Amino acid sequence: MCEMESTHKPLLFSYFRSSCSWRVRIALALKDIEYDLHPVSLIKNGGEQYSEEYKKVNPMQQVPALRIDGFTLNQSLAIIEYLDETRPNPPLFPKDPKRRAQVRMISDHITAGIQPLQNLYVLEKIGDTKLEWAQHFIIRGFQALEKMLQDSAGQYCVGDQVTMADLCLVPQVANADRFKVDMALYPTITRINQSLLELDAFLVTHPSRQPDTPPELRAKTP
Amino acid sequence: MCEMESTHKPLLFSYFRSSCSWRVRIALALKDIEYDLHPVSLIKNGGEQYSEEYKKVNPMQQVPALRIDGFTLNQSLAIIEYLDETRPNPPLFPKDPKRRAQVRMISDHITAGIQPLQNLYVLEKIGDTKLEWAQHFIIRGFQALEKMLQDSAGQYCVGDQVTMADLCLVPQVANADRFKVDMALYPTITRINQSLLELDAFLVTHPSRQPDTPPELRAKTP
Numbered sequence: 001m002c003e004m005e006s007t008h009k010p011l012l013f014s015y016f017r018s019s020c021s022w023r024v025r026i027a028l029a030l031k032d033i034e035y036d037l038h039p040v041s042l043i044k045n046g047g048e049q050y051s052e053e054y055k056k057v058n059p060m061q062q063v064p065a066l067r068i069d070g071f072t073l074n075q076s077l078a079i080i081e082y083l084d085e086t087r088p089n090p091p092l093f094p095k096d097p098k099r100r101a102q103v104r105m106i107s108d109h110i111t112a113g114i115q116p117l118q119n120l121y122v123l124e125k126i127g128d129t130k131l132e133w134a135q136h137f138i139i140r141g142f143q144a145l146e147k148m149l150q151d152s153a154g155q156y157c158v159g160d161q162v163t164m165a166d167l168c169l170v171p172q173v174a175n176a177d178r179f180k181v182d183m184a185l186y187p188t189i190t191r192i193n194q195s196l197l198e199l200d201a202f203l204v205t206h207p208s209r210q211p212d213t214p215p216e217l218r219a220k221t222p
Numbered sequence: 223m224c225e226m227e228s229t230h231k232p233l234l235f236s237y238f239r240s241s242c243s244w245r246v247r248i249a250l251a252l253k254d255i256e257y258d259l260h261p262v263s264l265i266k267n268g269g270e271q272y273s274e275e276y277k278k279v280n281p282m283q284q285v286p287a288l289r290i291d292g293f294t295l296n297q298s299l300a301i302i303e304y305l306d307e308t309r310p311n312p313p314l315f316p317k318d319p320k321r322r323a324q325v326r327m328i329s330d331h332i333t334a335g336i337q338p339l340q341n342l343y344v345l346e347k348i349g350d351t352k353l354e355w356a357q358h359f360i361i362r363g364f365q366a367l368e369k370m371l372q373d374s375a376g377q378y379c380v381g382d383q384v385t386m387a388d389l390c391l392v393p394q395v396a397n398a399d400r401f402k403v404d405m406a407l408y409p410t411i412t413r414i415n416q417s418l419l420e421l422d423a424f425l426v427t428h429p430s431r432q433p434d435t436p437p438e439l440r441a442k443t444p
Contacts, residue, residue, distance in 0.1 A: 059366035060335060071320055075334070078326035085319045097307045098293055104300035112297070112334040113282060122339065125358075136347075144281035 010035040010068040013057055015042050016210035016217075019115060019171030020076040021064040025205035026167045027080045031087050035066075039212035042120055062121075077111055080164050092164045099159065102152040106165035109148065110172045114141035118175060134179045142176065142186050149188045155195055162199070170196050174207065232257040232290040235279055237264050238432035238439075241337060241393035242298040243286040247427035248389045249302045253309050257288075261434035264342055284343075299333055302386050314386045321381065324374040328387035331370065332394045336363035340397060356401045364398065364408050371410045378414055384421070392418050396429065 012028065012035050014021035028035055040063050041048045048054060049061045058065040058074040065074045069086070073079045084092045093100050116122065117137035123130040152158045157165035173193045176183060183190050196202050203209070208219035234250065234257050236243035250257055262285050263270045270276060271283045280287040280296040287296045291308070295301045306314045315322050338344065340356035348355045374380045379387035395415045398405060405412050418424050425431070430441035 059369035060331065060363070061366075062335075069320070073323055073327060075327045075330035077334075078323050078330050081326055082319060082323040085322065097304060098291070100307065101295055101300050101304040104303055105295060105297045108297035108300050108333070109282065111330070112299075112338055113284075116334055116338040117344065125355075133347075141282070144283075147281040 010066055011038055012036070013038045013040050013054070013063050013065040013067075014210070014212075015040055015063045016207045016213045018042065018063045019175050020062070020111075022171040022174075022205060022207060023076045023111075023167045024064045024066060024079050025210075026170070026201050027083050027092065027164075029201035029205050030090060030092070030162065031083060033083070033087060037211055039210075041212065077107055077164065077168075080167060084164070090162075092162070092167070094159060094161055094163065099152075102158045103163045103165045106145070106148060106152065106157050107168045109141065109145060110165075110168040113144075114138060114172060115175070118179065131179060134175075135181055138172075138176050138179060138181050142181070142189060146186045146188055149192065153188055153192060156192055162196070162201075166192070166196050169193060170202055232288055233260055234258070235260045235262050235276070235285050235287040235289075236432070236434075237262055237285045238429045238435045240264065240285045241397050242284070242333075244393040244396075244427060244429060245298040245333075245389045246286045246288060246301050247432075248392070248423050249305050249314065249386075251423035251427050252312060252314070252384065253305060255305070255309060259433055261432075263434065299329055299386065299390075302389060306386070312384075314384070314389070316381060316383055316385065321374075324370075324380045325385045325387045328367070328370060328374065328379050329390045331363065331367060332387075332390040335366075336360060336394060337397070340401065353401060356397075357403055360394075360398050360401060360403050364403070364411060368408045368410050371414065375410055375414060377417055384418070384423075388414070388418050391415060392424055 010033060012024065014025065014037055016039070040054060042063070049063060055061055057072060060074060062074070064076060064079065065072055066079050073082060080092060093103055114137060118134035123134060126133045149157060154160040156162055157169055169189065170193055173183070173189060206219065207213060208217055232255060234246065236247065236259055262276060264285070271285060277283055279294060282296060284296070286298060286301065287294055288301050295304060302314060315325055336359060339359035345352040345356060371379060376382040378384055379391055391411070392415055395405070395411060428441065429435060430439055
């Protein structure tokens with residue numbers, strides 16, 4: 001009986017520290033969608049994402065991927081847009097087309113303009129100068145993002161509603177922290193990030209609270 | 223009078239060879255939207271995108287950007303989604319949510335998984351090994367894309383309708399050609415690309431036919 005139920009639950013392939021996986025975990029939490037988690041370690045055994053088994057799940061050998069409604073999706077924004085189209089409450093987009101465009105501009109700016117240049121796979125190819133490389137691209141992206149947010153932000157990235165843009169912002173700020181970027185230069189980004197981290201959906205999906213989080217990186221508070 | 227009309231026409235900031243600009247040019251052509259073109263050379267004077275004037279148009283100092291309906295958009299996919307929401311004919315997405323998700327997966331795969339790693343700004347930082355670097359990321363992305371298309375393609379990337387995914391595919395294949403990637407390994411990508419290049423909207427927007435195309439790179443046939 002439990003197994004039957006389980007086969008109908010969405011299955012998320014995720015790594016605790018992957019910022020792209022975190023975006024999708026937040027969407028699932030906001031929409032209160034129960035799911036099973038299949039951890040894929042990007043580190044263990046040279047990277048479990050490179051296994052033949054996982055290649056069948058996602059030919060790009062990246063996390064996240066989501067099995068849902070009888071098919072398998074990858075690419076975090078495509079997953080979030082699908083969830084929003086098929087499970088519209090609460091919506092992750094405003095209704096006004098211009099505001100929707102602002103949400104997608106900010107999301108694409110982070111997911112295509114910043115994150116791909118500082119992900120694990122790229123940094124491994126960069127080698128010794130990887131910290132400087134990652135900082136360079138995050139700083140360049142955050143300088144532009146700080147300006148973009150001055151046009152769009154209210155309490156969150158676009159007005160006062162939590163949108164897909166916020167699901168991209170928080171994991172990217174966590175990456176910036178890991179790469180020791182000085183966040184004092186980006187007061188709007190910092191303020192929005194802090195507001196979002198007070199919300200349950202962002203807290204429970206945090207990399208420090210995942211089933212595959214190593215004990216030494218686990219959040220100490222319950 | 224002409225000037226009045228002109229101020230109501232959308233204004234596209236574009237560079238003839240930018241694959242991200244080409245995506246938007248195709249969308250505008252398919253939807254038969256008249257626009258004025260403001261060429262931004264990524265090469266001349268150390269790159270016109272770095273000017274203080276252009277920074278006000280797009281803080282990320284990249285093309286494309288589109289002035290339309292009283293505001294300025296950047297990020298090609300956000301622009302295309304906005305055009306599709308406000309000018310829905312012909313639609314650039316199927317109606318079925320799963321097919322829509324396939325369109326976004328393929329689009330994100332190209333625009334976040336491949337293009338950012340071989341764009342001009344990144345290659346300038348890579349230096350001498352830039353050809354090998356660009357080839358590596360295009361080949362890795364095309365291997366996955368070829369598999370993804372086997373699940374989704376009909377005549378075009380997703381079924382038999384031209385979608386946003388096709389607007390991403392053709393400019394990325396042009397980039398692959400420039401970086402001398404052996405396309406014989408990707409028969410599905412090659413077949414779809416050839417079908418699309420028979421359509422007017424892809425032809426008239428081609429980098430070889432733009433107002434800012436240098437004479438030596440211009441298409442010879444009318």
